Amino acid sequence: VFEGPLDLLLHLIKINEIDISDIPVATITEQYLEYLDLLRALDINVAGDFLVMASTLMHIKSKMLLPKQEGDVEEIEDPRMEIVRPLMEYMQLREAAHELASRDILYRDVFKRGSETDGKRGVEEDINTAEVSLYELMDAFKKVMKRRYPGIVLRFRAETWSVKKKMVEIMKGLKGKEHFYFRDLFSGNTSISEMIATFLALLDLMKNGAITVFQDKVGGDIKLKTLKAEA
The missing domain is CATH 1.10.10.580 (Structural maintenance of chromosome 1. Chain E)
Known part of the structure; x- marks a missing residue:
């Protein structure tokens, strides 16, 4: 039930319909901190990973607010890449895990159908929820x-x-x-x-x-x- 900070960030990106490569850091940071406040209000222990991510978001937010120096010739990397990279990697891992889980369910149900009369109903319920x-x-x-x-x-x-x-x-x-x-x-x-x-x-x-x-x-x-x- 208790998911990590990357899951929370992906949830915020999803409900705000945001492009993961163009995250509005100020908005996401504010919403992220609101969720941490709610977790504390619910008396749910907030793990260190959540606090580290909060610190990272605030650091990126502060870097985004810094004015660009006119004398800078080299192209400076977008500070948001500090969270975009791990988010992209985590999304790939999560999708791979879901794919493996769905294959396991399919494999299991194929062999259940031959011996259980209600097997088909169970498969339909999994698909429709x-x-x-x-x-x-x-x-x-x-x-x-x-x-x-x-x-x-x-x-x-x-x-x-x-x-x-x-x-x-x-x-x-x-x-x-x-x-x-x-x-x-x-x-x-x-x-x-x-x-x-x-x-x-x-x-x-x-x-x-x-x-x-x-x-x-x-x-x-x-x-x-x-x-x-x-x-």
């Missing part, structure tokens, strides 16, 4: 919070709500249901702290492999369903 990243979940959560509490700064009081109890509540809510809409998780919540505890409970359940989140199509409603069979 889209994965949801941590940052897409955070975007969805921010939208819910802005509707309920516009202009409020997020602060989490851990002693007020038990994340473990919220995990139990979510699993009870999913019992006997094919899926549950993400937005409906917060319909009965009465405070900011309770909403944050609910969101943290969702992340823990995903991390433990108890539930998965998905979309019927990219950009569609986020849904969740259980993965583990009940005892």
Whole structure:
């Protein structure tokens, strides 16, 4: 569930519809720092890699603001290449990993079809659903919070709500249901702290492999369903 700083940058590039070779550093830096603030508000430990990337972005931003010297004859490399190169390399690695994973699923399902009558349905479900990243979940959560509490700064009081109890509540809510809409998780919540505890409970359940989140199509409603069979 918990993805790294390069994943966050790629997410920001995607939602802003930005050309990776022409990144508006000031805008991306501001949005990146907002996400770090949200991670801290959610009481999620921010790894050192995230802070290093934040420092790198601010350094590049400051270099972009420096005036060009008229006497400079040599062409100076675009400071943004410091993040563009690793982003391009990471994108290639991620695409290769997805390709290998899809081949593994195809290989597995070819051999399942001959012995399992419901194998075809499982393949169709994999094809017709889209994965949801941590940052897409955070975007969805921010939208819910802005509707309920516009202009409020997020602060989490851990002693007020038990994340473990919220995990139990979510699993009870999913019992006997094919899926549950993400937005409906917060319909009965009465405070900011309770909403944050609910969101943290969702992340823990995903991390433990108890539930998965998905979309019927990219950009569609986020849904969740259980993965583990009940005892």
